[in-house]
Amino acid sequence: MRNNCVYADPKGMIADAVQNKRVQRAIHRSAMNDSDGAKNEETYQRSAHKHEGRALYVIKRMSATIMNITLRITGYLILRILSFLVDGIHMHRGQAEMVRQAAKRDVPIILVPLHRSHLDYLLMSLTLFINEVPCPFIAAGDNLNIPVLGWWFRQIGAFFIKRKLDKVVGKKDFVYRAALHTYMEQILMRNQNMEFFIGAIADAYILPASVSYEKIIEGNFVGETMVRNLGYDVKILAGGYSKKKESIFSPIIGLWNAFHSSFGHIRVNFAQPFSLKEYLESAQRVVPIQSELSMKPRLEKAISDNSLYGTDVVLEDQRQLIRGLGEHIILDSQDASSIMSTNLLSFLLLTKHRRGTTMKQLQTDFDIVKEEVTSRRRDVGFSGETSDVIKHAMNILGPKLVKSEMRPVNPDVIPSVGGERGQLMNQRDIVVPNTSLPNVFELSYYANTVVSVFVMESVVANAVVSLVGDRLVTIGDTPKKSILISKSKVMQKAEELCDMLQFEFTFTRPCENLLAIISDALEDLVVAEVLVNPKNSNNPSADSEWARRIAKSSFWDEDTGGEEEENSFNSYQTKVELEVAATPEALERLQYFQRMLGPLIEGYWLSSCNLVRLLDDNMSEAEFSSITNSYAKERIFKGLATYGLHYKCLCCNFVYNILRIPYVSLILLYTAESCAMDTLRNSWKVFAHWEVISYYYKEDKTKMVQLQEGYRTEDQLSAFIDKIEAFKT
Structure with a gap:
């Protein structure tokens, strides 16, 4: 490995970052806040000097110092160690050449990989180093900034970022945010590659990437991410393991355990890089589609609490643009990944x-x-x-x-x-x-x-099953009796389900139309003979043509033609009917697609049922999440979550006793995955986005959860639960 790329001088970057106008404004703003509007000049100067010193400390503490000698030694050691752990690391030659050509264009590359393992950082740097591409500056969590290893990580490109940008809840740390923003900007301005995203530069190549593992080397890392909870030991919550604090011994112990296991093959994949400048010039704000389930804009996701800027300084158009870019990167990385x-x-x-x-x-x-x-x-x-x-x-x-x-x-x-x-x-x-x-x-x-490969077919299958209901159970016994469903209703239900699962999957790129994607998935089920076009129906190929015309007009044109196309399309879809195929093979395939999202839907339904606990009084978020997760586990341990057994759900009895919601004969299949904390937590994000619940802080900084107006009576809440339950089969 003879890579001798030139990397930016860390001292120069630190000095320029501290003197940057953005950082100086943040220092002034923080000093003004501390000195009560600078009524006392001496107090202001003292506060400004303190914040300036802190800005320098913050930038020095987060900065990286890439050294070629360290990269060569690290590369050699990593290859030797991995030779004992994995059967091979594979990369497509065409993708390697594509990355090399992009690196020759004197434009920084922003590498954005899907994160599956801590090994991602090393593999990405190693892959680029071997192919004589400058290694990126890597945005890493400050929990990895530990003695010895922290120094080593800096030498191979890691710069450390706090997991929580603000020390005090509700009070922004302007100095830290400005320092982080400016340091990342300095990296890109010096044409250095980076594993992250930031703007304010002439141009950069966005390089979506993915590392696929046959087995994750971290071991319990998967259990931690699936069942961790807010401030609670996950041993209590879902039989997992609590996340331990990083130490120098953690990777050594993990490496020792790894040597006694087999981890198979690893695939490193890169998607086609694209120009950030061209994307920003061509992209326009996505026009959201209305959902009858939430009555809010379709897929308009909530904002990250860890964003460099909050809602007070970022315009809605900018927020939509950034979100669209993120969705584009996620789907490109996902499509490039190997199964x-x-x-x-x-x-x-x-x-x-x-x-x-x-x-x-x-x-x-x-x-x-x-x-x-x-x-x-x-x-x-x-x-x-x-x-x-x-x-x-x-x-x-x-x-x-x-x-x-x-x-x-x-x-x-x-x-x-x-x-x-x-x-x-x-x-x-x-x-x-x-x-x-x-x-x-x-x-x-x-x-x-x-599941991500078949997610749209599964969405449509769940929409079909939710509309057919109990008739699906008897269709096999009466093959002569057909079940007809309106295509427009299927598409409407599919939209609602996409809205509900918006924090689980990214369904479309900003340049794509959700209706068109759903229509294509419907046609795929017709081709698979799961659904059948009645003999007197129109040409099914017209559906996709109409959908494609919407996609071209609704999102990228500002004229009124898009609305006319969509109204005409909706009118057309209302007249189209589909028939559920009655053959055993078709029904089995329909249920096969439906089961892919079954655990997620059950988890959301279970979460909605537990909202009844908030009717009497508000609860702390930690207590509410603990009780909900414990209840989900209780169902499993009592045998109510055994796949393939038909039971009346204990939660149905609970909802009936509290809300007097009559359950008819519920014949449901339950899965243990429904109690995963990630699923429950994402459901609360959606409920908050739909304004069913909201959060606030008490004086002691305890985060509380409450029901919003419109959902504080039994009838109102039961109606909402019914909408979620419609997808549970």
């Missing part, structure tokens, strides 16, 4: 074979899903005989997640002459997933990579 063998195996076991299946059937389904993935232009990170790939994936996941056991299949009882108990014959090797807590969270983590 690994462990992803596909976990997906199949959780969606089709939770009770286990034979190796022969698993191989058949594995090949089918693999073909469906590649037909959607997604890459797979494995090759070879299917049986070998599955066995390899099972070995990587380990017996704690997937195991093989012998089970009798249609056993024959052969009595013995002495009258002893007969013997069971026809035993087969069955592959069985571990769906108990917390193991199911890790399986779900691997499976979710594949």
Whole structure:
């Protein structure tokens, strides 16, 4: 490794950052606040001097110092260590050449990878270093700024950022925000690459990237991210492990444990880089679509609390533009990522074979899903005989997640002459997933990579099932009786579900139309013969043409043609009907797509049911989240979350007793994943966005949650719960 790239002088960047006008204004503003409007000049000067010293300290503490010698040593060590842990690190040659060409254009590259592991930082830098591309300055959490390792991380490009930008809730730290913004700007102004995003430069190439693992090296990292809670030990909440404070011994212990495991293959992928300047010049504000479920703009997400600026200084147009850029990057990175063998195996076991299946059937389904993935232009990170790939994936996941056991299949009882108990014959090797807590969270983590491939089909399938309801149970018994549904109602329901899951998935790029995406997914289900166009229906290909015309007019043109196209489209869709296919194969495939989002929908419904606890009195956020999660776990431990068993939900009894909501005969399938804290927490974000709940702080800084006006009576809240329950099947 002979990479000798030139990196910016850290001392020069620090000096320029401190003298920057933005930082000086922040110093002045903070000093004015401390000195009560500068009524006392001496007090003001003393305060200004203090904040100027703090600005210098902050920038020095966060700054990185990239050294080629450290990069070479680190690269050698990482390659040696990984040679014992993984079977190989793979990168497409065409992608490597694409990145090299982008680096030659004298424009900084902003590398934005999907974050799956702490190893991402090292792999991205290592990949660029080997391909003679300058290593990026990496935005890292200050929890990694620990003795010895913190110094080493700085030498390979890490600059450290606080997880919470403000020390005091509700009071912005102007000096820190300005220092961070300016330091990042200085990096890009010197044509240095960076793993982050910031503006105020002439241009930069945005490079979406992704690292795909067959197995995450951190181990408990997955459990922590899936079940961690606000201020509570997650051992109590979901059988996981509390997040430990980083120390110099943590990576050493983790490395020691890793040497006794197998982690398979790693794929590093880069998407096509695009010019930030060209994006900003061409992009326009997305026109939101109204949702009847929330009666708020479609997919207009809440703002991050950790944004460099708050709502008081960022205009709505700018906020929409930044959000659109983020969604574009996420989808580009997602499309570039590889589906690994462990992803596909976990997906199949959780969606089709939770009770286990034979190796022969698993191989058949594995090949089918693999073909469906590649037909959607997604890459797979494995090759070879299917049986070998599955066995390899099972070995990587380990017996704690997937195991093989012998089970009798249609056993024959052969009595013995002495009258002893007969013997069971026809035993087969069955592959069985571990769906108990917390193991199911890790399986779900691997499976979710594949769910993103089929997410729109699953959204539409859930919309169809929510409209058909109980009729779906009897359709197989009466094949002559068809079930017709309005296409416009299916699309409306699909929109509502996208709105509800907006914090779980990114559905569209800013240049795409959600209606067009839903319409294409509907047509895919028609092609798959899950849905059927009645004999007297119009040409189905016209649907996509109408959708594409909307996409061109609604978002990118300012004239009124877009509204006319959309109104005409809605009128057309109202007249179109679809028929739910009555064949066993079609019904099985419909349920297969529906189950992909089943755990998420159940989690949101469960979360909405627990809002009844706020009818009597407001609660602290920590207490409310703890009670809700504990209740979700209780359902699982009582057997109410066993997949495939039909029960009346305990939560239905709870809602009935509190709100007197009559439950008719609920025949529901429950999954343990519904109690994941990430799912529950995202549901609260949506409820707050819909203005069902809101947060406020007490005098002691305790964060409280309350119901909003319009949802503080039993009838109002039950109506809201019913809307969520409509998607739960």
